[in-house]
Amino acid sequence: MAMLSVEDLNVYYGSIHALKGISFDVNEGEIVTLIGANGAGKSTTLNTIAGLLRPRTGDIAYEGESLVHVPAHKVVEKAIALCPEGRRIFLNMTVRENLEMGAFSRGGDAADETMEKVFQRFPRLKERINQSGGTLSGGEQQMLAMGRALMSQPRLLMLDEPSMGLAPILVDEIFDIIKSLHETGTTILLVEQNARMALKVADRAYVLETGNVTMSGSADALAEDDRVRQAYLGG
Amino acid sequence: MVKGTTVFGRLWKGPFGTYLIVVVAYAIFQVLASAGSLPSVIVGLLPTICAYISATISLNLVVGISGELSLGHAGFMSVGAYTGIVAATCYSAVIDIPWLVFILAMLTGAVFAAIAGFVVGVPVMRLSGDYLAIVTLAFGEIIKNIMNNLYVGLDDAGLHFSFSSAQDLHMTNGNIIINGPQGAVGVEQLSTFFGGFILVLVTLAVVLNLIRSRSGRAIMAVRDNSIAAESVGINTTKYRLMAFVVASALAGMAGLMYAMNYNAVVPVRFDYNASILILVYVVLGGIGNIRGSIISATVLVVLPEVLRFMSEYRMLIYAIVLIAVMVLPNVPAVQRFLDYIQDKIPFFRSRDEVPGDVTEGAE
Numbered sequence: 319m320a321m322l323s324v325e326d327l328n329v330y331y332g333s334i335h336a337l338k339g340i341s342f343d344v345n346e347g348e349i350v351t352l353i354g355a356n357g358a359g360k361s362t363t364l365n366t367i368a369g370l371l372r373p374r375t376g377d378i379a380y381e382g383e384s385l386v387h388v389p390a391h392k393v394v395e396k397a398i399a400l401c402p403e404g405r406r407i408f409l410n411m412t413v414r415e416n417l418e419m420g421a422f423s424r425g426g427d428a429a430d431e432t433m434e435k436v437f438q439r440f441p442r443l444k445e446r447i448n449q450s451g452g453t454l455s456g457g458e459q460q461m462l463a464m465g466r467a468l469m470s471q472p473r474l475l476m477l478d479e480p481s482m483g484l485a486p487i488l489v490d491e492i493f494d495i496i497k498s499l500h501e502t503g504t505t506i507l508l509v510e511q512n513a514r515m516a517l518k519v520a521d522r523a524y525v526l527e528t529g530n531v532t533m534s535g536s537a538d539a540l541a542e543d544d545r546v547r548q549a550y551l552g553g
Numbered sequence: 554m555v556k557g558t559t560v561f562g563r564l565w566k567g568p569f570g571t572y573l574i575v576v577v578a579y580a581i582f583q584v585l586a587s588a589g590s591l592p593s594v595i596v597g598l599l600p601t602i603c604a605y606i607s608a609t610i611s612l613n614l615v616v617g618i619s620g621e622l623s624l625g626h627a628g629f630m631s632v633g634a635y636t637g638i639v640a641a642t643c644y645s646a647v648i649d650i651p652w653l654v655f656i657l658a659m660l661t662g663a664v665f666a667a668i669a670g671f672v673v674g675v676p677v678m679r680l681s682g683d684y685l686a687i688v689t690l691a692f693g694e695i696i697k698n699i700m701n702n703l704y705v706g707l708d709d710a711g712l713h714f715s716f717s718s719a720q721d722l723h724m725t726n727g728n729i730i731i732n733g734p735q736g737a738v739g740v741e742q743l744s745t746f747f748g749g750f751i752l753v754l755v756t757l758a759v760v761l762n763l764i765r766s767r768s769g770r771a772i773m774a775v776r777d778n779s780i781a782a783e784s785v786g787i788n789t790t791k792y793r794l795m796a797f798v799v800a801s802a803l804a805g806m807a808g809l810m811y812a813m814n815y816n817a818v819v820p821v822r823f824d825y826n827a828s829i830l831i832l833v834y835v836v837l838g839g840i841g842n843i844r845g846s847i848i849s850a851t852v853l854v855v856l857p858e859v860l861r862f863m864s865e866y867r868m869l870i871y872a873i874v875l876i877a878v879m880v881l882p883n884v885p886a887v888q889r890f891l892d893y894i895q896d897k898i899p900f901f902r903s904r905d906e907v908p909g910d911v912t913e914g915a916e
Contacts, residue, residue, distance in 0.1 A: 368784060394786030406781035408774055419774050422767075423786030466785060 319382065321346040321505055322367070322474060327376035329359075329366050336362045338529040339376065344474070344507050349500050351508040351516040351537065353550055354526035360509040361403050363526070364476045367507075368400040369393040380474070394423040399472035403479045403509075405463040409452035413443050416451050416462055420469025429469065436465040439495060457488035464495065475499065476507045481515060493519055513550035517541040525550075568761040571844050575757065578851075579750045586746070594858050597814075602854045603749025604811035607756040609834040609850040610843055611803035614760050616832070617841030618769070619796035620776030622686040624828050625673070625693025626804055631700050631823035632669040633805020634812035637662030638737045639705055641813070642730050643712070645741065655743040655813070659752075659806050666805020667798050669696065674797040678790050681779075693828050700820035705731040736819035737812065744814040752810050753847070756803050760843060763799060772796050837878050
């Protein structure tokens with residue numbers, strides 16, 4: 319059975335039909351990526367799973383349990399973490415305080431141990447530990463956002479556009495971290511506009527177009543597909 | 554040696570410095586008042602100043618720490634004031650110690666104001682920004698109008714309530730405590746400067762400890778970025794409501810402190826203008842700056858009294874002072890002057906005690 323299984327999900331923003339009945343699965347230990355253009359519904363999908371948005375119809379099953387009526391702050395307790403688009407770190411708090419907030423759902427106990435693990439993955443954050451979030455560079459902020467998500471010790475990590483607005487060298491660094499997270503057993507649902515990088519690290523991929531899943535398959539196969547190459551990989 | 558790194562410098566920046574300011578200010582005013590060096594108008598005003606300081610700090614919890622613009626703060630002061638006065642009248646029938654009656658009345662007022670804060674807060678917390686401001690304004694007015702129509706009397710049979718007239722209380726003997734638009738009449742003046750001083754300390758202790766607690770962090774996280782806060786597992790509604798209810802309870806106590814300094818209090822005292830006045834104190838003291846709230850409330854309550862000799866020009870000068878305080882810190886020449894002063898005198902170099910401030914990183 320899939321770890322996360324989304325069934326015929328319909329989400330509206332007012333009268334706008336943003337997700338038109340999409341379905342997909344994420345199996346334990348996989349990296350699954352959702353790729354597609356702006357406005358395809360990728361972020362909407364992640365926000366709905368995280369409980370920030372409510373679907374009108376459809377179901378989200380996580381380990382056999384429906385998440386549709388679970389509020390966002392309870393979803394985190396089920397070991398699902400969302401690293402939201404645009405980083406959204408707490409600019410007025412220090413790096414340490416940001417990370418501590420990440421462990422909020424766990425009651426803050428044992429946060430130090432987890433923080434040490436986060437620092438092993440992101441040594442740069444340790445150097446900046448007492449600096450306020452607003453003074454970090456874009457890449458450091460992205461690392462902080464990912465580190466904060468990891469503080470809740472998720473089994474399913476949802477990353478929304480982690481490469482957005484970053485220099486190419488930092489994009490490589492972020493994707494290396496995604497790979498190493500995967501190797502240590504974290505299941506990852508990745509939303510990316512950078513389809514080339516996403517397909518390189520992912521096991522499977524779904525292509526979203528205006529609220530529908532139009533293609534799906536193994537990441538390698540999709541990377542070879544002519545339509546995908548033309549639309550998302552620049553020919 | 555670098556200034557501000559001494560033990561005292563560190564303490565000064567934290568809550569300790571704030572408590573110290575309050576204690577020293579109390580001592581100075583108390584000595585001046587006993588020596589007769591203060592004008593009698595100011596001496597009579599001392600409990601009122603304390604009440605406004607508490608109200609300002611509690612509103613700062615909502616506006617500065619929780620980041621919601623609330624325009625109905627005086628409504629909660631009103632609830633605390635009137636329930637507290639009724640409670641004090643009942644308690645003094647059985648308890649002979651005025652300060653004990655006052656403390657119990659304070660707690661009763663706080664509980665009722667907290668209940669009002671909860672009842673208002675539950676629907677209001679579905680909103681944010683301008684909408685929240687409008688709705689809190691409306692709730693403040695609703696509370697004022699309820700108080701305007703409330704009649705409460707006490708006789709041998711117990712408490713009597715009515716929303717139509719004093720006759721409808723059907724009292725045979727005893728007295729009317731709250732008489733509709735005339736408000737509370739014949740109030741025992743239980744407020745003292747010492748009581749006000751304790752109230753300010755209690756308010757500070759509650760607010761400063763809340764800010765530095767896990768819940769306080771959560772409240773500020775919601776303020777800074779509600780989506781990020783939700784995605785790390787913070788129940789945003791719960792923590793916004795917590796700040797609102799705590800602030801309401803403290804406002805209720807401030808309202809009672811204010812009311813019991815006079816022998817009659819009309820409900821329109823706690824109208825929209827009163828809410829705005831407290832908001833002005835918060836903004837001029839610095840949003841989120843607790844120490845600033847104490848100073849601005851004190852100065853701005855005293856100022857109109859000090860300016861009384863200017864008769865009709867009084868409010869004109871008051872307005873000019875308000876504008877000057879807002880504008881002057883942004884004038885480059887004044888900025889250089891302030892930087893110079895802060896550089897030379899450590900006293901002025903303190904930062905507010907809100908965590909998240911960069912100066913706190915060294916702890």
